Amino acid sequence: MKCSVQRVTVVSVNSSSKKPELRPLNASDVVVGEPLSLSVHDAEGHLLLAKGSMIRTPSQRQRLLSRDLFVYNLAVDSAAAVKPAAEGQEQRPRRVREINVFxxxxxxxxxxxxxxxxxxxxxxxxxxxxxxxxxxxxxxxxxxxxxxxxxxxxxxxxxxxxxxxxxxxxxxxxxxxxxxxxxxxxxxxxxxxxxxxxxxxxxxxxxxxxxxxxxxxxxxxxxxxxxxxxxxxxxxxxxxxxxxxxxxxxxxxxxxxxxxxxxxxxxxxxxxxxxxxxxxxxxxxxxxxxxxxxxxxxxxxxxxxxxxxxxxxxxxxxxxxxxxxGMFPPGCMLRLVTGEVGIATGPGINAASPDVEVLVDRFGNPLARPLYRDTTSKECAVKEFVNAVPHPELRSLLPGLWKMLPAA
Amino acid sequence: MSVFEFDQSLQLGVQAIDEQHKRFIGYINDAWDALERGDDSEEYLYILNQLMDYAMEHFSFEESLMREFQYPGYDDHKQNHNRTAEQLFEFDMRLLAASPDDCRAFVQFLQDWLQNHIKVVDVELASFLKSKGVS
Incomplete structure (x- = not known):
């Protein structure tokens, strides 16, 4: 099944006279719970994920890092970069006590x-x-x-x-x-x-x-x-x-x-x-x-x-x-055209294509862990709303759908 | 390539409304272009969603003008918008299945509707507004 990160638009023309150079995406470029500080491209320079897209889960980060993806060198892409990631610096462990959204x-x-x-x-x-x-x-x-x-x-x-x-x-x-x-x-x-x-x-x-x-x-x-x-x-x-x-x-x-x-x-x-x-x-x-x-x-x-x-x-x-x-606010249950059932976790790229984490496979079997689906892809588009979590035991998976918060 | 031209027959003589119709037609043409190019579904979905957004914005804009000038045909005109909005909300669901045929049907529906709406319904609103000195 092809439900990958999708090309969303054409890269904007760079006005700089300097030729933009692509370099491979590093682990330090992608931090869970933070927006991307650089836009992510494929090897041909097509934009796949715009700067500012939120990386919500460790599995989403892993998926990005496991692909051959690229970013433009900071000198070119950094004009409006909010927070350039320091080279070679991994995500720092947090000392703050955290709680989940529930x-x-x-x-x-x-x-x-x-x-x-x-x-x-x-x-x-x-x-x-x-x-x-x-x-x-x-x-x-x-x-x-x-x-x-x-x-x-x-x-x-x-x-x-x-x-x-x-x-x-x-x-x-x-x-x-x-x-x-x-x-x-x-x-x-x-x-x-x-x-x-x-x-x-x-x-x-x-x-x-x-x-x-x-x-x-x-x-x-x-x-x-x-x-x-x-x-x-x-x-x-x-x-x-x-x-x-x-x-x-x-x-x-x-x-x-x-x-x-x-x-x-x-x-x-x-x-x-x-x-x-x-x-x-x-x-x-x-x-x-x-x-x-x-x-x-x-x-x-x-x-x-x-x-x-x-x-x-x-x-x-x-x-x-x-x-x-958007049409599918966070938390609503959706069935995808694949037959899988999941929960909208964020607005995604446009109102009609939320980020979805699937909890139930197409045969109706609960999954052991949520699977991210990019609903802009034709194969994974949203088909309809579903009324309730179909398997009560899946409630234990819900806290993992969103990042943790600092405890008050 | 423009499939849908904003020609003399669609010009109502109230600048703000004409401008909005031109933009509306521009979005419809963008959608046709995307379909013609065979863009990926996520690309034309984006354009179609923009188009739907604009349709809603346009309805709200015309209705605010009608309220401002206490247009006597307000209720009927708004009903007409409402019927179309109902259909647009329905269409959106089908779009999500991302079938190019459904997308074509959606754009064709909006194009036919807009053409007819300008010539039959908006023309009366425009003549009322002109009688109130709006141009």
Whole structure:
């Protein structure tokens, strides 16, 4: 089966008068968990992997090094090289204690559980400070480990509660959208904090109805309609005064056509941050199962969001959202045309071709370890979404799909 | 080689819309060129994805103009965009199987749709916008 690294485009013409020279790819050029500092070419100089492509797993690194691949000498390729690898220097062993993305999820769900409990009972200034710290930390980690964190909250193998995982999902999505919009770190901190607490006004009810199929009672409807305002009341009691954070929560159910709640604001009165929070909230809700409805596949959720463009959700943000997240966000299960089933681990080269690690072979047998597939190749293209991990024992392979994070 | 020409019959006289249609047609021609050259599937997939992205962008752009000028035909026009967007989302899945025939069908679908949409639907929008002083 040919599922190799693919040629993706033609090498750009080098304007330098100096003739570019290829040299073999060294072990020191490829570091797991870091973007490539040089573009990788075949012997004829065709670009195979662009500079900046992330090397996610040791097996991916090994695969690259086992081929006859080349890079242009630094003098030619280094004009914009971010971080040239030092010759002969192997990856340094890290002393920092590391955890996998699912441990990260467990820890953050536990932290949020405590914070939500505190906010519901006796909100203290420490609660607000804890949320602020969590947002800063999340932004720092998400900028480096975006795919892994998204994958963990999407897969949620331990079935943590709806409210807590959705809050983390929304926090990651708003960070990415705000970054793509060029918003400052400070604004992103506020927006992440808003993502973590956007439904704090009704989190117990959300978890209660997670497995219940009965229609909502009048009281529950009232709680839903009031959750933006009750949420910011709780946060204010804990001493939160940040207007970006509070306004984003207050307005995240306002809609461009003025048909949202609680105030039915018109488009010009809704802040950009609230519009970002709105789209992330809608998406994260749609891809989760709730008692009264099945979860949707990411692509169907995106289609639905797209259909609401300009009426419910800001059109520009919808575009950006689809571009940034791709059709196959990290964590979704996919069947390839080979018949194999795997998990999308990152966006890959374009929206339609995610990086996939296969866990089940074409006969339906679980694999002993994940196998990387390049889905830009015709032989390994994505065929369809699959609903759940087909073999529960494969859960033990999930932590190896994304790189480790430094423990907090 | 341009398969799809932006000629007089497609010119609506509203510069911003004409420019977008020209770009749209440019992307369609890029896709035809890639198919004609027999590019590898990943190369034309990239071009087709760009084309699909641009289609979505174009819909959003026209709709924002309609809202700005309170175009009375907004709902119908948007419905028309929505039907096409539904089809585009469906098409994308089939593209992933990377069959050149499916790709040709996709580009042909978009070309036919755009030609018809400009001449039948966008022409009314353009005449409305011109009556509001937009050129």
């Amino acid at each position: 441990d990260w999820l467990d820890q953050h769900v536990a932290q949020l559980t405590k914070i939500y409990d505190d906010l519901s009972k006796t909100p203290l200034p420490e609660t607000a400070a804890g949320l602020r710290r969590m947002s800063i930390e999340l932004q720092r980690l998400a900028d480096l480990h975006h795919d892994g964190l998204l994958g963990a909250v999407y897969l949620n193998p331990k079935r943590h509660s709806y409210a807590h995982t959705k809050a983390l999902h929304v926090a990651l999505l708003v960070n990415e959208l705000a970054r793509a919009q060029g918003m400052s770190k400070e604004t992103r901190w506020s927006l992440i904090a808003a993502g973590l607490t956007h439904d704090v006004g009704m989190w117990q009810m959300q978890n209660d109805i997670q497995h219940r199929e009965a229609p909502l009672s009048d009281e529950q409807w009232q709680q839903i309609r009031g959750h933006c305002e009750s949420g910011i009341r709780m946060l204010r009691q804990a001493g939160v005064t940040d207007p970006v954070w509070l306004t984003a929560i207050e307005q995240h159910h306002e809609r461009l056509n003025g048909k949202g709640y609680p105030h039915g604001l018109e488009e010009s009165k809704i802040t950009k941050q609230a519009k970002i929070l709105a789209i992330a909230d809608v998406f994260a809700a749609m891809v989760r199962t709730r008692g009264d409805r099945e979860k949707r596949m990411p692509k169907d959720a995106m289609r639905e969001i797209f259909m609401g463009r300009g009426e419910d959700i800001d059109s520009t943000l919808v575009q950006l959202f689809i571009k940034k997240l």
